[in-house]
Amino acid sequence: MELIEAIMTRSSAARLIEPGPGPEQLALMLEAAGRAPDHGRLKPWRLRVLDRAGRTGFLDALVEARRRRAPQATEEQLRAERDKNLRAPLLVVVGCVVQRDHPKVPEVEQILAAGAATQNLILSAHALGYATMWKTGPAAYDPAVKASVGLQADDHIVAIVHIGTREAREG
Template sequence: MLGFFAAGITVDLLDLLNARRSTPSRLLGEPGPAPAELQRLLQSAVRVPDHGRLDPFRLIALEGAARVRFGETLARIHARMDPATPDAALDKDRKRYLDAPLILVVVARIDEHHAKVPAQEQLLSAGCVGYNLLLGAQALGYGAQMLTGWAAYDREVADLLGLTENERVLAFVHIGTARERAPERNRPAVANLLSHWS
């Protein structure tokens, strides 16, 4: 059996992977993880492959009223960037972070000139943190979705979040209690993805 044994319970890790699905952020609500659950989640999420032990990642939590302020500021930035932005798009900016009670911003800290660890490996390590957050949230009984959007790629938003020049937003991971079961979707056939080199 592919799994581990803890507290008298055997958990099949492949069952967890096969049950993994994203819960659309609009379907997430209160409650979010309690402080002790969040600590467990974060400790697990950062156990990722990390060539050189660089910790090329960090996390920023958006909770409570900070989510409102963040959305309002994004709407102002968006309107300034493009004065022709429709009101509906600006309203979406304002409300995008209000459904899930917790949003974790996954930040990649990339040393482009590292002597031994290529930037791509650092980026992959940080990306694994985002994926572990999805898996960990689901293991704790919460729904989660990893999103980007224009704000993930905007330098003014990076400055708003306090990112340095070598940092970038990889994703916003929305976490909360699912108001309804997340829909399943068709998954790719492995036979179409696997080839054998000889």
């Protein structure tokens, strides 16, 4: 797939099903993400891959973050918080570890580099025949959610990329 075609035909998919990318395809997608423009070659992005079996701690952190934000949330609402992050075969949480006192590269440029890495990940998934959805939400700012994917409280989650096959009924 040519680059312009990939950009022009890519769209977010609300419903993602199996299959997800295999190990070789995932490795290619992660390598493409790492080719993002990056002033100062700081590579501020952190890519945490979560397959279905490996996302328990992340899901628990999301549910607890929701419980803290909304103490009145019902068990059904908390279950929905968990379930919506179980649908896609694969999640890639894109974090950004900023060097705040860097003499040449301001914080915003480092965060933008992580965003560019996310775009490369999404476009490469599309070029390989997969669909994606870039999500964040209030939980992305929660220190416990960040910790569940190896980030510090002052780091950033810039994307939770859901990856899989677009469900046919979606269109």
